[in-house]
Amino acid sequence: MQPEVRTYLEDIRSQLYLRDDLEKQLIAELNCHLQQRISELTTQGYTTKEATELAINSFGNAENVSRLLYEACSKGRWTDAFKLSLPHFVAAAVFASSPLFKTEIIILILGIFIFVSLCGWLRGKPDWSYSWLGYSLLPLFAVGFLLIPTITQFVNALFGSASFPDTSTMIMIAIYYILAIVILFRVSFHAIKRDWLLAALMLAPLPIIGCWLFHMQQANGIYTDAELNLFNRPVAQALFVLGFTSVLFIRLRQRVLKVGVAITVTAISMMVIGQTLWGDIGFFGLMGLSLFSLLIFIIPAVTNAAIGHGTPIPDNV
Amino acid sequence: MQDYSTGLLHGNTDMLILGLINEMGSAHGYQLIKEMKNRSKGYFQLKEGTLYPLLRKLENDGLLEGKWEATSSGPERRCYVITNKGLEFLNYRKTSWQHLANAVNLIFKPEKG
Numbered sequence: 001m002q003p004e005v006r007t008y009l010e011d012i013r014s015q016l017y018l019r020d021d022l023e024k025q026l027i028a029e030l031n032c033h034l035q036q037r038i039s040e041l042t043t044q045g046y047t048t049k050e051a052t053e054l055a056i057n058s059f060g061n062a063e064n065v066s067r068l069l070y071e072a073c074s075k076g077r078w079t080d081a082f083k084l085s086l087p088h089f090v091a092a093a094v095f096a097s098s099p100l101f102k103t104e105i106i107i108l109i110l111g112i113f114i115f116v117s118l119c120g121w122l123r124g125k126p127d128w129s130y131s132w133l134g135y136s137l138l139p140l141f142a143v144g145f146l147l148i149p150t151i152t153q154f155v156n157a158l159f160g161s162a163s164f165p166d167t168s169t170m171i172m173i174a175i176y177y178i179l180a181i182v183i184l185f186r187v188s189f190h191a192i193k194r195d196w197l198l199a200a201l202m203l204a205p206l207p208i209i210g211c212w213l214f215h216m217q218q219a220n221g222i223y224t225d226a227e228l229n230l231f232n233r234p235v236a237q238a239l240f241v242l243g244f245t246s247v248l249f250i251r252l253r254q255r256v257l258k259v260g261v262a263i264t265v266t267a268i269s270m271m272v273i274g275q276t277l278w279g280d281i282g283f284f285g286l287m288g289l290s291l292f293s294l295l296i297f298i299i300p301a302v303t304n305a306a307i308g309h310g311t312p313i314p315d316n317v
Numbered sequence: 318m319q320d321y322s323t324g325l326l327h328g329n330t331d332m333l334i335l336g337l338i339n340e341m342g343s344a345h346g347y348q349l350i351k352e353m354k355n356r357s358k359g360y361f362q363l364k365e366g367t368l369y370p371l372l373r374k375l376e377n378d379g380l381l382e383g384k385w386e387a388t389s390s391g392p393e394r395r396c397y398v399i400t401n402k403g404l405e406f407l408n409y410r411k412t413s414w415q416h417l418a419n420a421v422n423l424i425f426k427p428e429k430g
Binding site: 025026028029030031032033035036037058059060061064065068069071072073075 | 345346347364365366367369370371373374377392393394395
């Protein structure tokens, strides 16, 4: 493959945000066309360099070709939309319904989430598996959250205002945090390499449920059933809306629309949760929460810009 | 004038591509561009950058089926064939186009008697 053709095709591929195997097929098809055109032009008397330049120019702007290819191939089937959104709807149902909001049922559902995401991970990481994976990270996240008081006690002990926790407990906690961070980073890295927007949607339930956990921890979890229902409702609504956003993510063709819908929905959900859990949090509180929700998208997007997307074109194409 | 022709082509490219593949039995992208240019005596000059997204869209909609074929020299090529659904769609579009063209012709050159 000519270096100019490689650069051109790599420009197209890097902006496709499609499955690896599909990207490989598309690039192989475009390369086949370019090679035929170059061969034809060289038999007409052009040098290889001139022929390559003409062939690439007649194809058009790489960004435009990428966008058109993405719009042609990104729309998934309704079954894919169902599979991607299902864990959001299940989680929303758990938060919305008191009979389902029980420790044993939550553990069972989390077990199913982990099992399904492991199956998906081992079978080529299809797009729908990422939302299941997001919920599978919840136990790691929640346990880390519950350990915060012990860490706070340790920090206070450093300043002499409390006694040190047990050393072996602190070592276990340190190991847990290191392992949890490694798993979280590794999974997020894979997801961002695939598509930063998909990664953001995968991680979106974490801050939503994180706000709820934070609120519960502040009040030591002492609530009446009626109060618990009141605080669970916005979380259920946010997760339901997230499920609906996942459907749109699969069914919409234009990427700009997908990004717009995902950011708007997450920001509004976070603001609604903030208002319900902490009462009137004022303009700056709302702005803070919406900026926090923006971070869910900005961090994967910036990471994607740094590490790139997908697998670069191999030499043997 | 150029914009008007481009607009007409843009709205009917899918019909032209499906029609061409149906005529040829099976075709790959490079063949389609050359064939379209030759058959229309240079009137339709489809850009490569728009052809491949269109082929993929037609394939995803179930109107075309793409298959990789080995070549004697060079890399494998992806060839497209029309599906039954594609054939139905093509017939519908061709009939609609024919009706429109007849009606337009009648306006410009009314039948005598």
